[in-house]
Amino acid sequence: MAYHDAKILERARSLIEAQPSRRLIQLEVLAAVRRNEQWRGRECLNLLAPEAPTSPTVRALLASEVGTRAAEGHIGPEGRWFAGTRYIDEIEALCVELLKRLFRCRYADHRLVAGMIGNLAVYSALTRPGDVIMSLPQPAGGHSSNRSNGPAGVRGLRIFDIPLDASGLAIDLDTFAQEADRVRPTLVVLGSTMTLFPRPVKELAQVVGPWGGRVYYDGAHELGLIAGDQFPHPLKEGAVVLTGSTGKTLSGPQGGVIVWDDDALTPALSEAIFPTLAATHQVNRVAALAAAAAEFLEFGKDYMAQVVANSRALARGLSDRGLAVLGAEKGFTRTHQVIVDVTRQGGGHNSAARLERAGIIVNKNLIPKDRVEEWDRPSGIRIGTTEVTRYGMKEAEMDRIGEWMAGVLNGTRDPDSVAADVRHLRAEFPRIGFCFDVN
Numbered sequence: 001m002a003y004h005d006a007k008i009l010e011r012a013r014s015l016i017e018a019q020p021s022r023r024l025i026q027l028e029v030l031a032a033v034r035r036n037e038q039w040r041g042r043e044c045l046n047l048l049a050p051e052a053p054t055s056p057t058v059r060a061l062l063a064s065e066v067g068t069r070a071a072e073g074h075i076g077p078e079g080r081w082f083a084g085t086r087y088i089d090e091i092e093a094l095c096v097e098l099l100k101r102l103f104r105c106r107y108a109d110h111r112l113v114a115g116m117i118g119n120l121a122v123y124s125a126l127t128r129p130g131d132v133i134m135s136l137p138q139p140a141g142g143h144s145s146n147r148s149n150g151p152a153g154v155r156g157l158r159i160f161d162i163p164l165d166a167s168g169l170a171i172d173l174d175t176f177a178q179e180a181d182r183v184r185p186t187l188v189v190l191g192s193t194m195t196l197f198p199r200p201v202k203e204l205a206q207v208v209g210p211w212g213g214r215v216y217y218d219g220a221h222e223l224g225l226i227a228g229d230q231f232p233h234p235l236k237e238g239a240v241v242l243t244g245s246t247g248k249t250l251s252g253p254q255g256g257v258i259v260w261d262d263d264a265l266t267p268a269l270s271e272a273i274f275p276t277l278a279a280t281h282q283v284n285r286v287a288a289l290a291a292a293a294a295e296f297l298e299f300g301k302d303y304m305a306q307v308v309a310n311s312r313a314l315a316r317g318l319s320d321r322g323l324a325v326l327g328a329e330k331g332f333t334r335t336h337q338v339i340v341d342v343t344r345q346g347g348g349h350n351s352a353a354r355l356e357r358a359g360i361i362v363n364k365n366l367i368p369k370d371r372v373e374e375w376d377r378p379s380g381i382r383i384g385t386t387e388v389t390r391y392g393m394k395e396a397e398m399d400r401i402g403e404w405m406a407g408v409l410n411g412t413r414d415p416d417s418v419a420a421d422v423r424h425l426r427a428e429f430p431r432i433g434f435c436f437d438v439n
């Protein structure tokens with residue numbers, strides 16, 4: 001198993017050694033950032049499901065002075081270790097209150113530097129080592145957060161699979177009820193990296209309720225769809241905690257949030273966040289998150305409705321051109337994601353590489369028929385429409401993109417010629433929408 005690519009590190013070392021001055025070495029860093037900005041930022045169609053472009057205001061806040069300040073602890077003079085935080089208190093209070101409005105909930109926390117850390121906070125607050133949890137297996141979209149090789153494993157939990165139906169996309173409720181009764185989970189974890197349709201939160205909560213089991217929803221991907229009212233709200237359906245990544249569909253800075261309603265959970269969750277898992281919590285990120293939350297309150301509903309309309313249009317376009325899009329019998333998707341089985345097109349790795357040559361960025365993805373041991377050679381690709389939607393593209397553009405993707409994947413179009421079409425389309429949509437900025 002390889003970790004960092006030795007050749008790429010070697011190239012960086014020779015660049016550093018070849019430069020006569022440190023200043024020129026710094027310029028090498030800036031140049032690589034600019035190359036990425038030009039290629040990924042201006043010339044590609046970024047269809048990676050976890051990505052979203054931030055508004056100019058949000059992006060500027062990430063570089064603000066407040067990002068150099070230290071502010072551990074809770075909001076207010078009593079809860080801080082450091083003096084000098086009076087304006088930081090204002091920023092953080094605005095962030096918390098905006099998040100509470102956005103998620104229509106009683107409590108929200110803004111201090112998690114990643115969704116993954118939010119999940120660890122939930123496990124430290126709501127479980128003890130040795131407890132049983134049930135979560136989705138990786139080929140059905142289960143994230144390492146909730147499996148043995150992530151925070152759930154680090155907490156020493158015993159992890160059982162949530163059983164799925166024959167399609168692998170939906171939970172088999174009868175088998176779940178039997179299995180849950182046998183293993184008696186403390187927590188059932190929903191939410192996944194591959195999310196096409198809502199999950200039966202209410203039904204699962206009813207099954208595990210009798211022995212005090214609870215449902216926890218890791219909404220990393222769906223967070224924006226939930227805030228924008230395009231996806232069922234897990235807390236309203238019986239989940240006790242919702243975590244998520246703020247840089248995915250929510251389209252804010254990368255980071256994590258955690259929201260809940262029940263007073264009784266507040267001490268354990270608050271202490272798991274501070275002092276257990278967050279110290280300096282990046283106040284520039286918090287300011288950017290507050291600004292993104294204000295945007296989302298104003299524009300989130302329209303933005304997310306178009307995201308879902310676009311993913312459905314793209315799925316239809318791919319399916320009509322002969323690709324095996326998952327979820328066809330249920331209208332393909334109700335989220336920002338489209339999942340395609342590309343076994344016949346050479347597999348996920350190969351397909352993503354060919355699309356990259358065409359300037360179309362997607363990721364290889366496990367699909368339910370894959371075995372987890374073959375994680376590096378999956379049969380699927382995952383596509384997301386958040387970014388192209390924020391740039392103003394609609395169903396007509398999705399159809400063109402679907403045609404190009406199908407052409408590249410089926411071998412009827414040369415990726416380099418598609419790359420030119422992609423650049424032209426991207427240039428027609430230069431502005432970031434669903435925000436207050438004129439750009």
Ligand SMILES: *Cc1c(COP(=O)(O)O)cnc(C)c1O
Pocket residue numbers: 050114115116117119142143145191192193218219220221244245246255256
């Ligand atoms: C992306 C993702 C995470 C991790 O979130 P980060 O913010 O990247 O740390 C956790 N759970 C699920 C289901 C995810 O898709």
